[in-house]
Amino acid sequence: MSIDYQQYLSTTAMGLEPSGIRKFFDLAASMEDVISLGVGEPDFTTPWNIREFAIDALRDGHTSYTANAGLLELREEISKYLQRRFQVEYQPEDQVIVTVGASQSLDLAFRTILNPGDEVLIIEPAFVSYTALVTMAGGVPIRVETSAENGFKVTPEQLEEVITDKTKAILLCSPNNPTGTSLNKDELTAIAAVVEKHDLLVVSDEIYAELTYDQEFTSFASIPGMYERTILINGFSKGFAMTGWRLGFIAAPQELISIMIKIYQFTTMCAPTMLQMGAIEALRNSSEQVEKMRQHYWRRRNFIVQSLNEIGLECHTPGGAFYVFPSIKKSGLTSEEFAQGLLEEEKVAVVPGNAFGASGEGYIRCSYATSIEQIEIAMNRIGRYMESLVRSKNTAMEKVK
Amino acid sequence: MKLTNQELNILAILDENHSVSPKSIAMQLETTEENVNKLIKKLEEEKIIVSYPTLINWNKIEGKETIVAMIDVKVTPQRGVGFNEVAEQIYRYPEVSSLYLMSGTYDLSVTIEGKSMKDIALFVSNKLATIENVVSTTSHFMLKKYKHDGVIMEGNEDKDRRMVVSP
Numbered sequence: 001m002s003i004d005y006q007q008y009l010s011t012t013a014m015g016l017e018p019s020g021i022r023k024f025f026d027l028a029a030s031m032e033d034v035i036s037l038g039v040g041e042p043d044f045t046t047p048w049n050i051r052e053f054a055i056d057a058l059r060d061g062h063t064s065y066t067a068n069a070g071l072l073e074l075r076e077e078i079s080k081y082l083q084r085r086f087q088v089e090y091q092p093e094d095q096v097i098v099t100v101g102a103s104q105s106l107d108l109a110f111r112t113i114l115n116p117g118d119e120v121l122i123i124e125p126a127f128v129s130y131t132a133l134v135t136m137a138g139g140v141p142i143r144v145e146t147s148a149e150n151g152f153k154v155t156p157e158q159l160e161e162v163i164t165d166k167t168k169a170i171l172l173c174s175p176n177n178p179t180g181t182s183l184n185k186d187e188l189t190a191i192a193a194v195v196e197k198h199d200l201l202v203v204s205d206e207i208y209a210e211l212t213y214d215q216e217f218t219s220f221a222s223i224p225g226m227y228e229r230t231i232l233i234n235g236f237s238k239g240f241a242m243t244g245w246r247l248g249f250i251a252a253p254q255e256l257i258s259i260m261i262k263i264y265q266f267t268t269m270c271a272p273t274m275l276q277m278g279a280i281e282a283l284r285n286s287s288e289q290v291e292k293m294r295q296h297y298w299r300r301r302n303f304i305v306q307s308l309n310e311i312g313l314e315c316h317t318p319g320g321a322f323y324v325f326p327s328i329k330k331s332g333l334t335s336e337e338f339a340q341g342l343l344e345e346e347k348v349a350v351v352p353g354n355a356f357g358a359s360g361e362g363y364i365r366c367s368y369a370t371s372i373e374q375i376e377i378a379m380n381r382i383g384r385y386m387e388s389l390v391r392s393k394n395t396a397m398e399k400v401k
Numbered sequence: 402m403k404l405t406n407q408e409l410n411i412l413a414i415l416d417e418n419h420s421v422s423p424k425s426i427a428m429q430l431e432t433t434e435e436n437v438n439k440l441i442k443k444l445e446e447e448k449i450i451v452s453y454p455t456l457i458n459w460n461k462i463e464g465k466e467t468i469v470a471m472i473d474v475k476v477t478p479q480r481g482v483g484f485n486e487v488a489e490q491i492y493r494y495p496e497v498s499s500l501y502l503m504s505g506t507y508d509l510s511v512t513i514e515g516k517s518m519k520d521i522a523l524f525v526s527n528k529l530a531t532i533e534n535v536v537s538t539t540s541h542f543m544l545k546k547y548k549h550d551g552v553i554m555e556g557n558e559d560k561d562r563r564m565v566v567s568p
Contacts, residue, residue: 021566036563040567127568299414300429349565372429
């Protein structure tokens with residue numbers, strides 16, 4: 001008997017748009033010798049002392065559950081870390097939860113604050129999961145499109161335009177994936193005024209905080225008046241090169257955390273114990289290695305921004321993360337056509353900008369989480385690809401003449 | 402001597418790969434090629450950059466395998482010149498690839514490279530041990546090089562295990 005599974009599926013789940021990256025991944029994965037600038041994670045392996053600590057934890061038999069919010073010892077380290085690095089104070093006992101990746105922190109935040117129909121402003125281009133996470137929690141994602149003209153920074157005016165009485169929160173991500181854009185203290189303060197005026201919350205995804213290059217990173221929670229309105233999300237993936245560990249954390253006012261912890265206890269129980277032990281070591285003894293990785297990214301960023309501009313792919317200098325977001329409008333192609341052609345002809349993988357929202361059309365995301373040698377080869381290939389595009393455009397024009 | 406941040410950054414890049422072009426260094430550090438060339442020249446003159454050796458794994462090449470021995474040498478220091486004179490006599494031999502003055506139970510650590518164990522044994526008995534003021538030698542033959550000057554010779558540590566595209 002054949003079953004019509006459609007009838008069983010949830011309309012919310014069915015309605016989710018598949019990630020624009022997926023299609024591209026399948027194509028790139030089927031090819032050999034690809035240089036990938038399409039990777040959203042560090043090229044460094046987790047520092048050895050952190051790995052060793054987790055191995056020891058496993059050997060010593062740390063295999064049972066921890067408290068729902070995570071090991072108190074780890075939460076204490078997180079609390080000290082947030083204070084030391086970003087000057088924000090959270091009580092380890094009742095203001096911090098260790099989650100399975102920062103993505104789960106986001107999920108937890110939205111499930112905790114959204115009622116059906118509540119609107120969340122999402123600044124695009126944005127990380128692929130944001131709209132889906134809001135939708136799954138019953139909310140309505142409202143896209144706010146930024147543009148290259150002001151370095152993909154959102155302005156208070158743009159926010160004012162879309163705020164309604166249903167708006168509950170703004171989701172901020174600085175430094176940003178995919179644009180690398182960082183918002184400085186003044187820019188955050190301007191946004192804070194809007195938040196205050198409309199009595200909103202801010203979910204602040206600060207996962208790239210450690211990877212800030214030109215000025216000190218400012219946590220949204222440190223802006224005067226915003227601590228009470230901020231759900232701060234961070235984790236170990238990017239700065240500490242621990243993506244595969246799936247460890248993130250959420251810090252917020254106690255009144256919000258106490259509700260989150262209920263959801264967390266029913267869905268997840270706790271993050272893996274032995275990995276939490278590794279994270280303790282990460283926060284205690286790896287600042288030198290984190291700094292060393294940051295230096296590498298900084299040098300690569302400088303290199304790739306100049307190379308792309310020399311090739312003619314106009315590109316602003318992003319203040320953080322490990323992405324650049326150059327314009328490919330000069331090629332006359334769409335983002336997807338450009339990326340596909342580049343992959344097929346020169347075996348360089350990048351992610352088409354429209355995967356991160358409509359305002360990403362005309363751009364590509366290049367990750368510089370790869371060695372400078374590889375970046376150099378990739379830039380040569382992209383240069384050659386651009387030349388061939390210009391050449392074929394010229395011959396086409398001559399034919400028309 | 403104190404160096405600027407830019408000079409330290411140049412050293413960090415060259416320390417990893419000395420064949421990086423001045424143009425690439427300039428782009429990485431947001432400066433001009435001219436400035437990079439000038440600073441490198443200065444660092445060379447100051448003997449902060451001493452040389453640019455290439456790390457070659459000779460043992461992967463047939464017929465080019467080398468044997469390395471580290472030899473602990475005890476020496477009677479001499480009045481006025483200490484260990485320097487003996488050291489000089491030792492490091493002049495081309496077979497000696499490195500020489501360090503050590504604290505502890507012996508004085509000089511000598512690294513010798515040769516084509517065979519016999520080569521090295523002959524060098525130690527005929528040359529090294531006969532130098533005046535050398536009291537004793539203890540030879541240790543190196544069996545395998547795992548890591549040299551911060552570089553892992555073979556291994557999986559640097560293998561890229563990431564998916565080719567990810568969000």
